[in-house]
Amino acid sequence: MKSLNDLDIFVRTAENGSLSATARALDLTPAATSAALKRLEAELGVQLFIRSTRSLRLTPPGELFLEQCRPALLALQQASQQLVSGEQALSGVLKLSAPSDLGRNLLLPWLNEFQDLHPEVDIRLQLSDRMANVYSDPVDAAFRYGKPPDSSLVALPLAPSNRRVLCASPAYIAKHGVPTTPHELSAHACLCFMLGDEIHDRWRFSFEGAPEITVRVKSVNVSNDGDAVRRWALLGKGIVYKAGFDVATDLLEGRLRTLCAEWTTEAVPLFLVVPSRRQLTPLVRHLRNFIAQRTAQLEQLAFKSWIQ
Numbered sequence: 251m252k253s254l255n256d257l258d259i260f261v262r263t264a265e266n267g268s269l270s271a272t273a274r275a276l277d278l279t280p281a282a283t284s285a286a287l288k289r290l291e292a293e294l295g296v297q298l299f300i301r302s303t304r305s306l307r308l309t310p311p312g313e314l315f316l317e318q319c320r321p322a323l324l325a326l327q328q329a330s331q332q333l334v335s336g337e338q339a340l341s342g343v344l345k346l347s348a349p350s351d352l353g354r355n356l357l358l359p360w361l362n363e364f365q366d367l368h369p370e371v372d373i374r375l376q377l378s379d380r381m382a383n384v385y386s387d388p389v390d391a392a393f394r395y396g397k398p399p400d401s402s403l404v405a406l407p408l409a410p411s412n413r414r415v416l417c418a419s420p421a422y423i424a425k426h427g428v429p430t431t432p433h434e435l436s437a438h439a440c441l442c443f444m445l446g447d448e449i450h451d452r453w454r455f456s457f458e459g460a461p462e463i464t465v466r467v468k469s470v471n472v473s474n475d476g477d478a479v480r481r482w483a484l485l486g487k488g489i490v491y492k493a494g495f496d497v498a499t500d501l502l503e504g505r506l507r508t509l510c511a512e513w514t515t516e517a518v519p520l521f522l523v524v525p526s527r528r529q530l531t532p533l534v535r536h537l538r539n540f541i542a543q544r545t546a547q548l549e550q551l552a553f554k555s556w557i558q
Contacts (some may be wrong), residue, residue: 253293257323259286260298264308264316265410275407277527324546341370342533348393351476351496352520353377357393360544364537371533379445379476391534393541395493395518404527406538409520409545415494416453416515417506421486429489432465432510439488440467444474453491455513467491493518498548520545 262272263283273283291298298312308316348357354377361373376389395412397405416432422439429435432455442451451469456462467489471482480497483490484505490497500506522538524530 253290254323254326256286256290257319257326259283260290261316261320261323262407262410263287263299263306264312266407267306269306271410320546324543340368340533340536342531343372343374344533344537345374345376345388345390346393347376347378347389347391349379349395349476349496350377351379351480352393352395352493354477355480355499356495356544356548357541360541363544364540367540368536379443379474390524390529390531391537392523394521394523397519397521398523404524404530405521406524407519408522408538408542409495409549411517411549412494412520412545413517414453414491414515415497415501416455416489416491416509416513417483417497417501418489418509419484419486419506420504422483422488423507425486428509430510432463432513435465435467435489438468439470441479441482441488441490442467442469442472443476443479444472454516455510457513491515493520495520495545495548498551502551 259272259276259278262275263269266272266275269280269283269287272278273280276283287299294315296311296315297309298315300307300309346361353375357375361375365371365373374388393408394405426438429438432453435453440451442449444450449469449472452464452466454462454464470488471479473479473482476492476496479490480492480500482488483492483497484500489509490506497506501508522534522541524534
C-alpha cells in the first residue's frame with residue numbers, strides 16, 4: 251500500500267501547504283514525508299511541487315494531478331476500508347463530543363452510515379457548543395473547530411481547509427439587499443453565537459493579501475446554540491458567519507447564499523481530538539478515516555468555491 255500512502259501524503263501536503271504539518275498529522279518524520287513526494291514525482295516523471303526554504307506550492311502539473319487524484323484516492327481508501335472491515339469486525343462503544351450544529355446536521359447521518367458498516371459499534375454522542383474536556387469528560391474523542399491550544403492533545407485533521415462562510419437566506423437578501431464588502435455589515439442585521447458571556451460579534455476578513463480587518467457587527471439575535479443561529483438565518487432573520495460545514499447542505503440546496511465571496515474568511519479547520527496516542531484505538535482510527543472521507547466528498551461538491 252506504499253503508493254496509496256504516497257498519494258495520501260501528496261493530497262495532504264497540497265492542502266496544508268506544508269511538509270511539516272503533513273508529517274505531524276500522519277506521525278511521520280519530515281524526511282519520510284519528503285521522500286514519499288519525491289518517490290511519487292519519480293514514478294510520474296513530473297515535478298509536483300515548487301519548493302523553497304520558506305514555501306511550498308503546486309506546479310501546474312501538480313494542480314492538475316491533485317484535481318484528478320482526490321476522487322481516485324477517496325475511492326481507493328473506501329475500497330481498502332471495506333476490505334479491512336470485512337476481515338475484522340469492529341465492535342465497542344464510541345463516546346464522542348461534537349458542536350451542536352455540526353453534530354445534528356452532518357455527523358448524525360455520517361455516524362448512522364458508520365454503524366451500518368459496523369453494526370457491533372454503539373455510539374454515545376454529546377452535542378454541545380461548550381468545548382469538551384477530553385481529559386475529564388467521559389468521551390473518547392471530540393470533534394472540534396480549530397486546533398486546540400493544548401499541544402499535549404492529539405489533533406487529527408478532518409478538514410484542514412474549512413473556513414467560515416458569510417451567508418444569508420434568499421428571503422433576507424430580497425428584503426434587505428446584499429452587502430458588497432464586510433464594511434457594510436454594520437448596516438445589516440446579524441445573527442451571533444455566544445459562548446459563556448462572550449458574544450462573537452467581531453468578524454474577521456481579508457482581501458487579496460491585504461492586512462486582515464475586523465468588523466464589529468450589529469447582533470440582533472444571539473444564542474449559545476450554533477444550530478439556533480443557523481435556523482434564524484434560514485428564517486431570514488439576518489446574516490450569519492458560520493463554519494462552512496455547518497451550512498454546507500443549506501448552501502448546496504439554495505436555502506442560504508454566500509455573501510462577499512471574493513473576501514477571504516477566517517480559517518476554522520476541523521479536527522478529531524484525543525487526549526493521547528494511546529486513545530487511538532482501531533475503532534477511533536476507523537471512525538477518523540471514515541469521517542475524513544465524508545468531509546472530502548462534501549468538498550468535492552464545489553464546497554471549495556464557497557470558502558476561497
